Amino acid sequence: MPRLGVLGWPVAHSRSPAMHGAAIAALGLEGWTYQRLPVPPELFDETVRALPGAGFAGANVTIPHKEAALALADDATDAAREIGAANTLSFRSGGTIHADNTDAPGLVASLPFPPAGRTALVLGAGGSARAVVWALREAGAADVAVWNRSPGRAERLAAELGVRAVAAAHPADILVNCTSVGLTDVSTTFKELPLDADATGAYACLVDLVYRDGDTALISAARDRGVAVVDGLEFLVQQGALSFEAWTGVQAPVNAMRNGARGTPPR
Incomplete structure (x- = not known):
């Protein structure tokens, strides 16, 4: 058994x-x-x-x-x-x-378009973020940037995987949330992440690895602005x-x- x-x-x-x-x-x-x-x-x-x-x-x-x-x-x-x-x-x-x-190939398989030649912003610097950054880099993304609430962690990840650490969010083709923000309290999402609801419209695709009953605040905001979304499920x-x-x-x-x-x- x-x-x-x-x-x-x-x-x-x-x-x-x-x-x-x-x-x-x-x-x-x-x-x-x-x-x-x-x-x-x-x-x-x-x-x-x-x-x-x-x-x-x-x-x-x-x-x-x-x-x-x-x-x-x-x-x-x-x-x-x-x-x-x-x-x-x-x-x-x-x-x-x-x-x-399997997080790395799973991320690429879930995207609505190939990441090759695209730009990406990854939020977080834990184990899932490492897999996402590596996957995007290996799939040929033109630029991969990493943001984390603790800048030192983003800088270490970026140095180890050959990408960029950033201090603030910026527009990109792909946004991936690899933090746990939004798992338990959706009301604090935009207080803990470096963007507001309107800023989600600056991305062609938004991926939120967090899942819960109903959309996360990030997914909901992106849907409202016509952005392609991939939810955590x-x-x-x-x-x-x-x-x-x-x-x-x-x-x-x-x-x-x-x-x-x-x-x-x-x-």
């Missing part, structure tokens, strides 16, 4: 169990299960190392564990190492831990499909996963 899960702190809000559960059901994978694994940072290494012995085949990793996930892995993909963070762990024979990052589906395929060895039922993540009954 292979087990799967999502490691995070907090993780109660995660739609991954519904999404992966829908995929398991759609494919009839008998005995497979997927669950939330709430783990505080101080217990992360100990918990992860115990998962293979508890029957786990793999686990997704979310805030704040993505960099720690890479650090404890026995081996990792080149992409995960270059990004410096992992969101997918696979447990192999003998208990070894393999790390990958679509990003979740695209990166999750790649994780699912790595664990099961079968093609992910993307539509079933999308319906599961969004709470849409299967047809």
